[in-house]
Amino acid sequence: MPRLETVGEWQRDEWVDLMLDDLETWAVVGLSGDPGRTAYSIADLLQRRGKRIVPIHPRFADDAGEVLGRQGFATLADVPFPIDVVDVFRRSEAAGEFADQAVAVGARAVWLQLGVIDVEAFRRTTEAGVPMVMDTCPSIEWRRRDDPRSA
Secondary structure (H helix, E strand, O other), rough: OOOOOOHOOOOOOOHHHHHHHHHEEEEEEEEOOOOOHHHHHHHEEEEHOEEEEEOOOOHHHHHOEOOOOOEEEEHHHOOOOOOEEEOOOOOOHHHHHHHHHHHHHHHOEEEEEEEEEEEEHHHHHOOOOOOOEEEOOOOHHHHHHHHHHHH
């Protein structure tokens, strides 16, 4: 089912499909391990949908802890294996930095969560050849696919 044109360039079906269907390793920026935070519930959903999650949070600079059974890292640059998607749970004004870091580490895509929009970061990221989605959530997109009437 085609998307409404008003959702903007940053919610292209082909990019959403690429990330949800084909890309497996998701670095979740802002995943601290607090079950009350949205980043935690979405990381849990990603795992249940077969994705490998990688917690990214500054707290892991001093603590080699885990979240949802996966080792955490302080920065994207600390991750010793390829990252497919960088999923950003940060305010809009802080998100662009992580989009730039995603490009720098060779991530294949960037996802800014619901309510997170940085048009300049979108421009920089896509001009670097990296697909980027903003202002939506994997949960919303999977629900839309599972029930096309909700689109």
